[in-house]
Amino acid sequence: MSLLSVNDLTRNFGGLTAVSRANLHVDEGELVGLIGPNGAGKTTLFNVLTGVYPPSSGTIELNVDGTTTSIGGKRPNAICRAGVGRTFQNIRLFKDLTVLDNVRIAMQQNIPYSLLAAFTHAGTFGGKEQQIRDESEQLLAVMGLADKADELSRNLSYGDQRHLEIARALAVRPKLLLLDEPAAGMNPNETRDLTDLISQLRRDFGLTVVLIEHDMSLVMRICERIYVLDHGSIISEGTPEHVRNDPLVIEAYLGEEAPNA
């Protein structure tokens, strides 16, 4: 069974249908792209998948290690704990906290200790805090941010902020990682590095990745399968090659061909 199965998912805002009867499935270990013109509903779909909005109708199921949980309509924190990590289109870091703290806050979710230990800094406190710190620093090293651990995250370069957001998402040890335009605002070199990084992370962490992206060079290079969304509906699905040549997709991006052309 697929890691993520979305069936007939619809999300309305008042009279506007942002996502309309979307069906998609993502198998374990896959790297799937989600593309579409501006306003197609990609981010809304992510927001419904991660619980920011409840679905208007339809189901979302997550199948981790043989157990299936229905995550549609659950709160974001519950969905995160079920195994879904994400980044945001317009970077949502804890801007006034250090790089290390950004990751620590996520990392500590897996390494809990009691309120009593927190009040006294005694008992398990020291060991757990050290563990949180060590694992966070390891992750920062993987993401190339080790030397910036003590900087405020608002002072990072744009590319580093994107990296930090991915690091924070990874810190919760997700099965499924949703990346919302990870290469937005990056130059071609940075985009290439990011592409490599995503492939590497996927191998090293055994991740399944779904990414929204406008940069076609990235999408076409690393995605194994692509869903194309337009006006809230999935209009095409398949390999990069298939999607690239699908007349419906070309029409969605470039408009309809003139009848007499």
Add this chain to the structure above:
Amino acid sequence: MGAVRNILRWLVPLGLAYGIVLALIQVGVINNYLFATMMTICINIILATSLNLVVGFTGQLALGHAGFMAIGAYTCAIITMRVDGIVGFVLGVLAGAVLAAVVGFLIGLPVLRLRGDYLAIATLGMAEIIRVFINNMGITNGAAGLSGIPRHVDWNWMFFFLALTLVFLWHYIRSAHGRRAIAVREDEIAAEAIGIDTTRVKVQTFTIAAFFAGIGGGLYASYFYVLQPSQFGFLKSIDILVIVVLGGLGSMSGSIIAAIVLAVLSTFLAQFTDLRMIIYSLLLVLIMIFRPGGIMGSREVSLGILGKVFGERKDPAAMVAPPIVKQDDEEVPSDEEVK
């Protein structure tokens, strides 16, 4: 080694403060009037630092702190008037704190779903409800209030509870639990997305703050030995909030400094009877104009000298304060809009 250093970090300044005041009392520099002012300062520090946990660190604008203080004060008063001696006093303060925490928890569950100014008004209303209850109950003697409450608070007891509050709150903030609260302040949506149950965090800090406000109230009752419901009105909550904002949202040491500065200021201004409140308010306005983030902003007093003695640098993870009232983000419509 590190643990010892950490303990010294708060034990040394607290020990010094305790010793100096004790010495001054012995020498006779601190007379009764000064002593009363000092007790007010200590109680205000307890109230302000605990409120800062909610407003400054968790970013939730709660305005009902006087309500929890009242619960602590009346509980302590009622118990000390029935149970003799120091046992009754300690029992009273703790019972008051626990009761305040329970009420805080029950109020927090529904109310903390609100945000910003809605939360402010809801908490304000809750505090008023508590006051009206006290005003109409037999055991609290209604509007006439309680008097002749046995006075057990001396410098030792006051210092004990003050230190307890500060050490516990300080540790809490510098723990995974505290970081979680700060994450909620910084960005609720991002916090949820990394698995933080924001409602739980808010209720937790609110309950803790209510607990310590209850302690502050108990000490107030025991030192000032007269209680009336009117002492715990809206203005009292605002007074505490002023200390928090003036000291700096998200700065424990800021709350401590502001509590001292404001008390000294109003003591000093007592000589200008008519103009007192005008000058006081004017100074508040001036401080906020020239230091909009509060006296300390979000920083903590770094124990520079002590730090050097013990070979430790300031923790770079010192948290920075948010803007005073945080607006919801543009991208995601709030619940009302979605529906």
